Amino acid sequence: MSTTIYYFSGTGNSLAVARELSNSFGSTKVIPISKAITGEIDLSADKIGLVFPVYIWGAPLIVCDFIAKLKQADKYFFSVVTYGGSPGKTNIQIKKLLKLQGIELKAGFAVHMPGNYIPMYGAREKAVQDKLFEKAKTKIAEIAQYVSSGKTGTFEVGGLVMNLLGSTLQSMGSKSMRKADKNYLADEKCNACNICEKICPVKNIKMQDSKPVWQGNCEQCMACIQWCPQEAIQHGKNTAGRARYRHPQVKATDFLN
Ligand SMILES: Cc1cc2nc3c(=O)[nH]c(=O)nc-3n(C[C@H](O)[C@H](O)[C@H](O)COP(=O)(O)O)c2cc1C
Ligand code: SF4
Numbered sequence: 437m438s439t440t441i442y443y444f445s446g447t448g449n450s451l452a453v454a455r456e457l458s459n460s461f462g463s464t465k466v467i468p469i470s471k472a473i474t475g476e477i478d479l480s481a482d483k484i485g486l487v488f489p490v491y492i493w494g495a496p497l498i499v500c501d502f503i504a505k506l507k508q509a510d511k512y513f514f515s516v517v518t519y520g521g522s523p524g525k526t527n528i529q530i531k532k533l534l535k536l537q538g539i540e541l542k543a544g545f546a547v548h549m550p551g552n553y554i555p556m557y558g559a560r561e562k563a564v565q566d567k568l569f570e571k572a573k574t575k576i577a578e579i580a581q582y583v584s585s586g587k588t589g590t591f592e593v594g595g596l597v598m599n600l601l602g603s604t605l606q607s608m609g610s611k612s613m614r615k616a617d618k619n620y621l622a623d624e625k626c627n628a629c630n631i632c633e634k635i636c637p638v639k640n641i642k643m644q645d646s647k648p649v650w651q652g653n654c655e656q657c658m659a660c661i662q663w664c665p666q667e668a669i670q671h672g673k674n675t676a677g678r679a680r681y682r683h684p685q686v687k688a689t690d691f692l693n
């Protein structure tokens with residue numbers, strides 16, 4: 437039984453989940469959506485997983501674009517979303533988007549991980565993160581068991597209030613997301629190392645006069661701001677001095693283009 441997992445990840449949570457699932461499945465390819473979307477998408481595996489973070493109670497735009505490129509395939513498709521507070525109805529959104537391509541989502545899961553949205557909050561303390569990772573480990577083992585046995589019908593969503601609120605905010609917020617990179621800037625700590633340019637999954641950063649310049653096609657994945665070794669990237673006025681977050685088992689080199 438072969439499996440391919442397509443993932444999107446800015447700070448490593450979804451990549452770590454994709455890797456842990458692949459370890460449980462055996463013969464599994466783990467492929468970044470940002471690369472797969474640029475070519476012919478391989479759907480030859482028996483099981484196809486989509487693993488990615490929740491953005492504004494929905495799927496990242498690049499994941500929606502990726503799904504729109506998929507050709508009809510009668511395979512066992514499953515989704516795993518990682519989230520920091522509430523996953524909203526992201527798995528239902530994915531089910532609907534796949535249906536438009538003639539694909540049936542067999543199951544959708546949600547894994548609670550540390551939040552990474554630094555414009556609103558800094559990284560939680562290590563003890564809190566470790567507790568979440570411990571719980572996630574158990575959850576991932578359960579998901580692996582479910583998918584391996586070929587069961588269907590589970591579609592995990594958030595609580596009722598956040599789902600209602602989230603659906604409205606999602607449709608409003610996601611439209612302006614790509615252009616919203618005008619809030620990023622590199623401060624005087626920038627030493628022109630180029631890592632942000634190399635790490636951006638959609639090549640939205642170009643170095644000009646030894647400073648990063650954002651190009652208006654941002655996925656808001658937080659990779660640039662969270663991985664900058666100098667903590668030189670800021671989002672508006674609130675992020676200076678806020679603790680950065682990266683999944684501890686993932687390295688910057690895992691993201692390099
Ligand atoms: C732009 C953006 C929007 C987010 N929106 C939500 C949200 O609506 N609900 C939630 O629970 N977490 C939200 N988060 C937190 C991420 O879903 C969570 O930290 C995720 O595990 C990050 O995955 P990654 O490390 O693979 O990038 C958001 C993060 C970002 C960057
Ligand atoms: S990663 Fe940070 S230090 Fe390196 S070029 Fe980008 S902003 Fe500057």
Ligand code: SF4
Binds near residue numbers: 639654
């Ligand atoms: S510019 Fe930064 S936040 Fe936007 S997609 Fe690239 S790495 Fe992610």
